[in-house]
Amino acid sequence: MSEEEREELASLYALGLLEGDELKDFEQALARDPKLVALVAEFEEASNLLALSIPQRAAPPLTRLAIMRAIDAQQESVGHPEKARAAAYNWAPWALAAALAILCAITFAEKSRLGAAKARLEGDNRNLQARVTNLGVERDRLQTRITALEEEKTNLEIRVATFEAREPLKEIQNVALAPQQGAPTKSNLTALWDQGRQTGVLDLAGLPPPPPDRDYQLWIIPSATAAPLDAGILTSAVGARAIFQSPQEVTKIAAIAISLEPKGGSISPQGPVIYVGKM
């Protein structure tokens, strides 16, 4: 603290103008600095010179009278012999009053202490209640998750059981699609049909692209009706493998066929059938 700061703070303190942290800090400095105490005392005394600068007016004479009467009355009251005696002999009520006061003080202190403890416990209780609520929400969330997992587990078990019950190789049939008149190749095309999944795979290796205004269209011929079911256009799958499905469940397939149809395909075969594979 510079000398200027010391003087400024001491001035403000002497006038009672310091507040808050500034006051606290200064009083701490005062406690360990006797020179600062002396400086403050000097400023206090100097500040009182301002009171001397005020033009003097006499106090109203009745004020003196009132004050002196009050003082005299007090003196008489305290000094009166009878009152003094009475005070000496009447100590019992005072002792009782003092005891009651002490009891009240103890009760009040105990009440305050219990009040504080109660407030603390209520606070703890509120925290615990909030925690219980949160745990309840978490429990419900986990319960929902457990239910979902159990459901998923059941589904998986069903699927596993289904797979185990099946004999996949028995259900997959291999079929060779033989070229017919107008077929672009003389070699067979190969297809696999999974009866259980109602899905098949057709190997299109060696099949050239169709003419620009035509599409290859695949047909499934069920044994029951012999009416061809549209299994899709093969244009995009040319040169690769095409996965196909029956548009409706077929108990048994009699044959699979490929026809050459107008661009975009037909509802029922219109063009020449160029490959046929009987199951």
Place this chain on the structure above:
Amino acid sequence: MTAPDSSHDEIDPAVIRRVAAGDTRAFERLYDAFSSRLYSLALHMLQKPEEAEELLQEVFAKIWKDAQAYDPRRGAPLAWAITMTRHKAIDRIRSTTRRLHLYEAAGQETGEAATAPDASAETESHEEASAVRASLAALPADVRETIELAYLGGLSHSEIAKKLSLPLTTVKSRIRRAMTHLRQTLGRLRQNPGPSRPLQP
């Protein structure tokens, strides 16, 4: 209405000790010596004679009751009484919302009815009072205004800053300047004591 001779301002700390012991004659002497000073200060700060009178009664009741608390090492009896009066006046001012208006009014009325000296009571011959007034007159007007607002108006430094539309640092700096000036004045008064030394122990 007459004021007691202000040379009675000089009260020996022994008088306070006698008051503390319950000596009413010593108390009367104290009253006669200090009442004008304290009443004038109270009137100047509160602006209302009836309030100043009430305050004076409070101050002397406190002196009678707490005289044993007086510590001569901390200043002369008059300084002790002035400080007590000022603090009580500030408490009163601060207990109302009229503080700013009050001191504004005081500024306008200086020298008028509320604070005008009673011609018969005024003791202009008091050397220290004259010296102090001369010393204050030597201060720049803005510095004087600031210290008067702080000491006599009971305003905090932030309130003074607001009232005068000044930064707080300027207010603090002005107060320090004024207080340093008053301290020097006090030093001069100590070196050249007149017939009476109002603030000396």
